[in-house]
Amino acid sequence: MKKIFLTLALFAVTSANASTCTLTLGDVRTAEKDGFFAAYSSLKPAIENATGCEFKIKNYATQEELYHAVINKQIDLAYLKDFPFYLAQKKQSDVKPIVVALSNSLENDKPSAFYSTYLLSRASDTSLNSLKDLQGKKIGVLERSSTSGYLVSWYALNKENISARFKQYSSYRALFKALQDGEVDAISTWDWSIKQNKAHQVHILKAFPQIPNPSIVMTHTLPEAQVDEIKNALLKITEKDNHKAVQGYSAALPNMFDGIFKVFDDYCQKQPNACDWK
Numbered sequence: 001m002k003k004i005f006l007t008l009a010l011f012a013v014t015s016a017n018a019s020t021c022t023l024t025l026g027d028v029r030t031a032e033k034d035g036f037f038a039a040y041s042s043l044k045p046a047i048e049n050a051t052g053c054e055f056k057i058k059n060y061a062t063q064e065e066l067y068h069a070v071i072n073k074q075i076d077l078a079y080l081k082d083f084p085f086y087l088a089q090k091k092q093s094d095v096k097p098i099v100v101a102l103s104n105s106l107e108n109d110k111p112s113a114f115y116s117t118y119l120l121s122r123a124s125d126t127s128l129n130s131l132k133d134l135q136g137k138k139i140g141v142l143e144r145s146s147t148s149g150y151l152v153s154w155y156a157l158n159k160e161n162i163s164a165r166f167k168q169y170s171s172y173r174a175l176f177k178a179l180q181d182g183e184v185d186a187i188s189t190w191d192w193s194i195k196q197n198k199a200h201q202v203h204i205l206k207a208f209p210q211i212p213n214p215s216i217v218m219t220h221t222l223p224e225a226q227v228d229e230i231k232n233a234l235l236k237i238t239e240k241d242n243h244k245a246v247q248g249y250s251a252a253l254p255n256m257f258d259g260i261f262k263v264f265d266d267y268c269q270k271q272p273n274a275c276d277w278k
Helices: 002-017 040-051 063-071 082-091 147-159 172-181 191-196 224-235 258-270
Strands: 022-028 054-060 077-080 096-104 114-122 138-141 165-168 186-190 202-212 215-218 248-251
Touching: 022 063, 040 054, 040 224, 054 063, 063 077, 063 082, 077 082, 082 147, 082 215, 082 258, 096 191, 096 224, 114 147, 114 172, 114 191, 138 147, 138 172, 147 186, 147 202, 147 258, 172 186, 172 191, 186 191, 202 258, 224 248
Parallel strands: 022 054, 022 077, 138 165, 138 186
Antiparallel strands: 077 215, 096 215, 096 248, 114 186, 114 202
């Protein structure tokens, strides 16, 4: 009888300490392993300790797949890049950012919640010195949902009525190789990729700063106390590793996405099919 009582008591203690909730975060693992979820080893215990919930990661193949998981509320949190976040918020107003990733800029190593998009040409190509010089030229880009790899540069050229030919590549590494090999005249990229590809022999034709880094968003209304626990846990994380894109997290500030969302508004007005992620 005593043995049974002890067993029941132990079970009760174990159950009381067990996690009573689960938080699932959606992320995209790319073939290039661009490192946007490099802080995972720190993030999991931080959120579990702060919330008392089990923290799980669910990987998706593309940002579009992750977007659908967000709007269908199949996950609680998501590591969304700016454009799919914009599209998701258009569908679901309760999709809101909690924190924004911090990354090191090209100019210095101080982590920032913002980055710059660059149009680069080869340093040896002295015929290209401004956006207007790209008229009729070939530009290497990523998929059409990439803010730095396509959308910002598309917007800038379109605004100046510059007609260029876009050639799509699968990764930033492939972009830099195409530029080096002369397959394209210029490429669209961002700070971290320039550092990673050690691209010193390039010329900056145009820089577009103050673009928010990808954010961790909540996909539905979570309890306010739980959101604060998650946010506070994330704000304490720092990586201090220049080989990783993410150096930590910063609080998402009001209106910080307004500028880039205006770019997306213009893009979706002119290219509605590209913004229809059914």
